[in-house]
Amino acid sequence: MTAATTAPAVGKESLPDAGAAPAARVRNLRKTFGNVVAVDGVDLDIPAGSVLGMLGPNGSGKTTLIRMLLGLTRPTAGRVELLGRDHDLAAALPDVGALVEGPGFHPFLSGRDNLLRAAATEPRLDGDPRGPVDAALERVGLADAARRRYRGYSLGMKQRLGLAAALLVPRRLVVLDEPTNGLDPAGTRDVRRVVAELHEAGTTVLLSSHLLAEVEAVCSHVAVLQHGSLLVSGELSSLLEAGAGELVVTTDDPAAGVVALRAAGAGAYHRDGGVVVPAGTLSPPEVVAALVRAEVGVWEVRRDRAHLEELFARLTEEDA
Amino acid sequence: MTATLPAPSRAASRSHAPLSRLVAAELRWVLRRPRTLVVLGLLALIPVAVAIGIAAAGAPESGRGPGLIAQVAGNGFVLPVVALGLALTLLLPLAVASAAADAVAGEAAAGTLRGLLISPVGRMRLVVMKSAGVVTVAVLAVVIIAVVGMVAGTVVVGGPGSLITLSGTTLGFGEALGRIALVATWTVGQLLAVGAVALAISTLTEHPLVVLASVLGGMIVFGVLSAIPALEWLRPLLLTTGLTAGTDVLRDPLPLDGLASSSLRALVYVVVGMTITVVRMRRRDA
Numbered sequence: 001m002t003a004a005t006t007a008p009a010v011g012k013e014s015l016p017d018a019g020a021a022p023a024a025r026v027r028n029l030r031k032t033f034g035n036v037v038a039v040d041g042v043d044l045d046i047p048a049g050s051v052l053g054m055l056g057p058n059g060s061g062k063t064t065l066i067r068m069l070l071g072l073t074r075p076t077a078g079r080v081e082l083l084g085r086d087h088d089l090a091a092a093l094p095d096v097g098a099l100v101e102g103p104g105f106h107p108f109l110s111g112r113d114n115l116l117r118a119a120a121t122e123p124r125l126d127g128d129p130r131g132p133v134d135a136a137l138e139r140v141g142l143a144d145a146a147r148r149r150y151r152g153y154s155l156g157m158k159q160r161l162g163l164a165a166a167l168l169v170p171r172r173l174v175v176l177d178e179p180t181n182g183l184d185p186a187g188t189r190d191v192r193r194v195v196a197e198l199h200e201a202g203t204t205v206l207l208s209s210h211l212l213a214e215v216e217a218v219c220s221h222v223a224v225l226q227h228g229s230l231l232v233s234g235e236l237s238s239l240l241e242a243g244a245g246e247l248v249v250t251t252d253d254p255a256a257g258v259v260a261l262r263a264a265g266a267g268a269y270h271r272d273g274g275v276v277v278p279a280g281t282l283s284p285p286e287v288v289a290a291l292v293r294a295e296v297g298v299w300e301v302r303r304d305r306a307h308l309e310e311l312f313a314r315l316t317e318e319d320a
Numbered sequence: 321m322t323a324t325l326p327a328p329s330r331a332a333s334r335s336h337a338p339l340s341r342l343v344a345a346e347l348r349w350v351l352r353r354p355r356t357l358v359v360l361g362l363l364a365l366i367p368v369a370v371a372i373g374i375a376a377a378g379a380p381e382s383g384r385g386p387g388l389i390a391q392v393a394g395n396g397f398v399l400p401v402v403a404l405g406l407a408l409t410l411l412l413p414l415a416v417a418s419a420a421a422d423a424v425a426g427e428a429a430a431g432t433l434r435g436l437l438i439s440p441v442g443r444m445r446l447v448v449m450k451s452a453g454v455v456t457v458a459v460l461a462v463v464i465i466a467v468v469g470m471v472a473g474t475v476v477v478g479g480p481g482s483l484i485t486l487s488g489t490t491l492g493f494g495e496a497l498g499r500i501a502l503v504a505t506w507t508v509g510q511l512l513a514v515g516a517v518a519l520a521i522s523t524l525t526e527h528p529l530v531v532l533a534s535v536l537g538g539m540i541v542f543g544v545l546s547a548i549p550a551l552e553w554l555r556p557l558l559l560t561t562g563l564t565a566g567t568d569v570l571r572d573p574l575p576l577d578g579l580a581s582s583s584l585r586a587l588v589y590v591v592v593g594m595t596i597t598v599v600r601m602r603r604r605d606a
Contacts, residue, residue: 070438073605091335093440100438104431108354120345121439123337165435 021084023048023173023204024069029078031064031228038064040228041078046173046206046221051199053215053236054208055312056225062208063101065225066177069206070098083172094123095172099179103162107151111142111161114150115168124169136164141190155182163194174198175206180214192218216308224315231315239311247277247287250300260294261287336442342449350419350453359415363461366411367403367469371476395484396477397496398570400469404507405566407465412458412507413514413535419457420518421531423450424601428526433606443601451594454519458511466504485572499569506566506579513559513586516593523600556581559589 022045031039039061046052056062067073069080071089083092105114112133119129137146140160145153153161159182166174176195180188195218198205209215215222216236223233232239250273251257257275261268266281277287284301291298350356404412427433436446483496491499514535521531542560545551555561562582568575 067605071440072434072437074603090440090442093438094335096438098438100434102431104433104435106349106430106432109349109352113352117345117349118435118439120341121337121436121441123334123439125337 021048022046022081023050023083024206025081026065026069027079027081029065029068029080030076031061031068031073032076037228039068039075042225042228042230044223044230044233046204048204049199049202050221051195051205051207051219052221052223053219054206054223054225055210055212055215055308056208057316058210060225061228062225063177064228066098066100066175066206066208070096070100070175072100094169096175097166097168097171097173098175098177099159099162099166100175100177102178102181103158103165105150105158105161108149110147110149111153111157111164112137112146114161115164118165119168122169132168136167139167139194140164141187156184156187159183160187160190163191167194170201171198171203173204173206177208178210179207180209180211188214212308212312222308224312226316236308240308246279246303247282247284248300248302249275249277249287249291249298250302251275251291252297252299256294257291257296260290260296263294264290266290336440336445339445339448342441342445343452346449346453347456350422350456353422355418355422356457359418360457360461360464363407363411363415364464364468366407367399367465367472370403370406370469371399371472375476396473396475397470397483397500399473399476400466400500401503401567401570403465403469404462404503405564407461408507408510408563408566410536410539412461412465412511413539414532415461416454416458416511416515417518417532417535418528419454420450420515420522421528423453423519424522425525425531426522426528428606429528437606443604444598447594447598447601450519451515451597454515455512458508458515462504462507462511466500470500483570486567486570487572489572491572499574502579503566503569506583509583509586510559510563513589513593516590516597518593520593520596520600523597523604556585559585561585 024044024046026042026044029039029042029044030037042061042065044065054062054065064073068075069082071080071093079086080089082089083095085092105111106117109117115133115136116129119125119133122129125132134143134146137143140163142157142160142164145157150158150161159179163176163179166176176191179191183191192214195205195207199218199220207215207219219236221234222236222239224231248271249257249261254270254273254275258268258270261275261277261282264282264286266277266287268275268277270276282290284303288298288301424433427436437443441449483491483499485491517538518531518535521534522528525531539560542558546555546558546561562578562585565578565582568578
């Protein structure tokens, strides 16, 4: 398993190319609460237009990082840049929608009245706020319960209302902290749909979650935090590639195959009647070409794609 | 406190909602809150209760010196002054403290402070908006007691008209109204002092009850301190010292010393309270 130990290094520095300015960027960001280090020198870019899933065990600093990004708490050290602004974060906030640390609303008002109150403070909203409010309620599937008091909402409905507040006006960046908490499967599907719609509209989405399948389903990029440090960040597909990597060749003459591939420069070895080519040596076409040249019959060349779950487990265990 | 921030009105590119809209939204929220309505309703009952008590007790016995409440019996317009004086000892300060508690600590507890800051409502705008809410509750509470007091006094005693002062003179209708307006304004001033301090405490905690308990405890401690002879030098500093000055409007000629000095004291409390509020609000985590 040499591939496993080298894999994280591949992802670690895969920061997105310069060119398009990132929607958000943090540099050497640090936050301590007394002796506790919540976020420890994180460098992270959130590429514009991406859906970045932020993963990490409980207490890994995800929410603290998000809170610093949104100006809810001051970094102990480091720099935050939001939509190109680094001095005056508040100037970027009208274009940022957020659901952080669960939905916050007043119990004595209906869902709709809560949103109307939120709409009054939205700088980008002018004129009658009822249209945008009703549209947002419709979008998160809460139109039927809109006039009921927030007090009587289920956890999932509260979560949907929080999502609606983040979607009141078109945003350039939407930050969702554990958006599927308390949602039933239908609610989870709705969140996926909303994230997909945002992505399609060019909105950057930052999604923190501990549901790996959720992140794998909707995210283009991932960042993994542990103990306040960034373990890895980059494009989801390349991280998974790097994580799996090895090619499995099915052939009727494994011995000859191993010899041929070793001659071609790959550290191939024999396993379970097939030939395994570790990641980072030869590409699939090169492997096939080498085997064909050596007149070894190739039945199948297959790459076992890793799942995020395995990658995550490996990353967080290694470091623990 | 106000007039610090000009409201930019560039619609699509502006970075803050107009201040007028923020204040309007805040007032709508304050006045829809069940707690506010219940408190205002209860305060309206104070003059009614006093009026009923007087009607039940009948006219004062002749020969006894006129107590303040007995004075109302023959004299309807004294009722609002008496009711305000009674309420100011505890209930009005608690009503204002409760509004201040909900304003920041309550929003933090409900998780709505985050939403306001992310919108974003600028932190200084938030102070203006929240102060407007507290001031509104203070003014409404006082106006309700004064108006209900005048109506109840008129009903119990009959016939709106003159006001017989504690000094024995009679003031005409106009001057009587003026005296009531004066004591109402002065009462609002005292309440703003309580409100500013309560707002400052509200920015320091996430528990609205801490604000109420602090104000209640503070009033009790101040009362105790002012009763200790050895601490007489402290009395000019205590907000509770001048809280009874309101009944001065029932004297003729009108003595202004008590009203003026207690108003000045209230102003100092407002300045201190708002300074803490602003400093704390600028740094507060949400």
